[in-house]
Amino acid sequence: MKTFSYTVNDSKTVKAALGRGMANIPADFPEIFNGVDKVCLVTGTDAPPSLRARALALFPEKKGHHFYFWLPPSEKAKTLEQAGELAAFLFEHGFSRNSLIIAAGGGAVTDLAGFAASIYMRGIAWVSVPTTFLAQIDAGLGGKTAVNLAGAKNIAGTFHQPALSVCDTAFLDSLPHSELRSGAGELVKYAMIGPGALRRVVEKNLSKTLAGDKSALTACVSACAAYKIKLVAKDERDESGLRERLNFGHTAGHAFEAMAGGRLPHGEAVARGLRFALIASREKGLLGKAAFHKADALIDALRLPPAGAVRRDFRQFLSLVSRDKKARGAANRFLLAEGPGRLRAAEDLKPAILKKAFEGALK
Numbered sequence: 001m002k003t004f005s006y007t008v009n010d011s012k013t014v015k016a017a018l019g020r021g022m023a024n025i026p027a028d029f030p031e032i033f034n035g036v037d038k039v040c041l042v043t044g045t046d047a048p049p050s051l052r053a054r055a056l057a058l059f060p061e062k063k064g065h066h067f068y069f070w071l072p073p074s075e076k077a078k079t080l081e082q083a084g085e086l087a088a089f090l091f092e093h094g095f096s097r098n099s100l101i102i103a104a105g106g107g108a109v110t111d112l113a114g115f116a117a118s119i120y121m122r123g124i125a126w127v128s129v130p131t132t133f134l135a136q137i138d139a140g141l142g143g144k145t146a147v148n149l150a151g152a153k154n155i156a157g158t159f160h161q162p163a164l165s166v167c168d169t170a171f172l173d174s175l176p177h178s179e180l181r182s183g184a185g186e187l188v189k190y191a192m193i194g195p196g197a198l199r200r201v202v203e204k205n206l207s208k209t210l211a212g213d214k215s216a217l218t219a220c221v222s223a224c225a226a227y228k229i230k231l232v233a234k235d236e237r238d239e240s241g242l243r244e245r246l247n248f249g250h251t252a253g254h255a256f257e258a259m260a261g262g263r264l265p266h267g268e269a270v271a272r273g274l275r276f277a278l279i280a281s282r283e284k285g286l287l288g289k290a291a292f293h294k295a296d297a298l299i300d301a302l303r304l305p306p307a308g309a310v311r312r313d314f315r316q317f318l319s320l321v322s323r324d325k326k327a328r329g330a331a332n333r334f335l336l337a338e339g340p341g342r343l344r345a346a347e348d349l350k351p352a353i354l355k356k357a358f359e360g361a362l363k
Contacts, residue, residue, distance in 0.1 A: 002222065003028070006233040008143070008161055016141075016165045016229055018222050020214070025058045025127075025166055032125070032163050038099040039066050040090060042113040046073040047105060050174050051131055055104045058129065058166060067093055075262055077108045078147045080156060086116040100163075101126040107139025107266070111154070114145030118160030128162040131171040133183030133209075133217065134267045137190070137224035138246070141165055142232045153254045155325060159237055167225055169218045180210055181302055182267030188298045189274060190224045193245045195341055198227050206301055245343055247326060248335045249273035252361060255320040256310050263309035272307060275299050276361035281336040283353045284346065291339050307362050317358055318351070 001019035008014055015029060026033035039062075041055060069089050071077035090099070103113030103126060110128045117126035130140025146157025172180075187209065191202035201223040208216035228246060235242035253273025257264050278295055281287035287295075321332045330347040332354065338344055 001028075004226075004229075006229055008233055008236045012161055014143070014161045014165070014229075014233075015163065016167070016225065018167045018225055020169045020218050022166070022168050022170075023057050024060055025164070026060070029164055032127070033100070035098060036100045036125075037065075038093070038095050039102060040069055040093075040095065040099070041066060041102045041104060042069045042071060042086065042109060042116075043103075043105045044073055044077065044109055045070045047131075048174060051104065051171065054131075054168065054171055055102075055129065058168065059102055071105070071109055071112060074106070074108050075148065075153075077112045078154075080147055080149075082112055083116045083119065083147055086113070087120045090116075090120050095120070095124070097121050097124055099124055102129060103127070103140075103162075104129040104131055105135070106130070106132040107135045110135060110140040111144075111146050111157075114143070114160055114162065115147055115156075115158060118145055118158040123160060125163045126160070128165045130165075130167060133172055133175060133180055133221075134186050135183075136167040136169070136172070136221045137183065138186040138228060139266075140167075141225055141228050142243075142246075143236060151258050152320070152323060153257065161236070165225075165229075167221050169214065169221055172212075172217050173214070175212070177210070177212070178265070180212060181304070182265040184210055184302055185267030185269070185271035185274070187220055187224065188302065189246075189249055189270060190227065191298055192274065192295055192337060193248050193341060193343060194227055198223050199340060203298070206298065210302070241345075244326070244335065244345070248337075248343060249277050251321055251324050251326060251332075251334050252276035252317075252357070254324065255317050256307070256362070258320055259311045259313065259316060260307070260309035264307060268304055268307070271299050271302055271304055272310075272361045276357045277334060277336055279357040279360045280334060280346075280349060280353055281338070283356055284336060284349070286336050286338045286344065288339075291337075295337065295340070310362055312362065314355055314358055318354070321354075 143161035146154035149155040205216035253269040257269040
């Protein structure tokens, strides 16, 4: 197990544990768990028995101390109504500011539970335990918590850092290939935005990761999680532009998700959003052909299934990207690539460029 701490905004210390087959986390972090009066484990109703067993190995149950709250599957969990139900559950069972929420699940679970932790009694402590590949390298880290509104992702949210993030790659053993491919959409993003060392880790392990190789998964989780946490420590609230790098591919990706009515997995939507950004970068004259083809080959390696669920409605796409929370009042705003690890924000791209990228991303 690797453990490390990072300080956010020179004030709050956040801890992380990365590894495989960990056990009894409270014994390793007594400063977080000592004095806690009650614990609520939050997870999804679709969680397999193996997830609960692994979670209990990480956080051994104490009689009269543990409570359980079950969320609807996937994005159905991310609503204001569900956050209210969880807060009401905590209140009904006497949770206080000395209590703790443990969110064990994919990004939807950590988003919703972290959001509820941020608003209950104006903020109680929580622990993020991402259990999918996508969540361990991205969605379950960083302290951004949110719910969806009117079909748009993450519109109502807060910044509420977990006291601890636990990434145990043993959770990934039972994931189907489709889940690994979805998570690899975010993995490819890190290869495009990160420094050379991170890019080489991803390129070396991508094919093995898709095949479920345990060592490759652990290597990628450790490298990507450490990189994201480092960025967040420097720019928690996305004020200096450092954290914005993590949104590469996400503006178009979120639009594709919305246009699919929730039938396109997030990681696959991000992968297509990455392709959109690469095409737009090439058409804008920022990215040369050789660099484009090298980056695009990483997306090809994912062998994405057809995006048949996404409506080919370009007008709807323009409407969605204009309402994206990162648009900042522009008609559209995208992060584009100038080369490996070199990004540039661009606003008000011409419809011709957007349409070519839109069509190319959904082929």
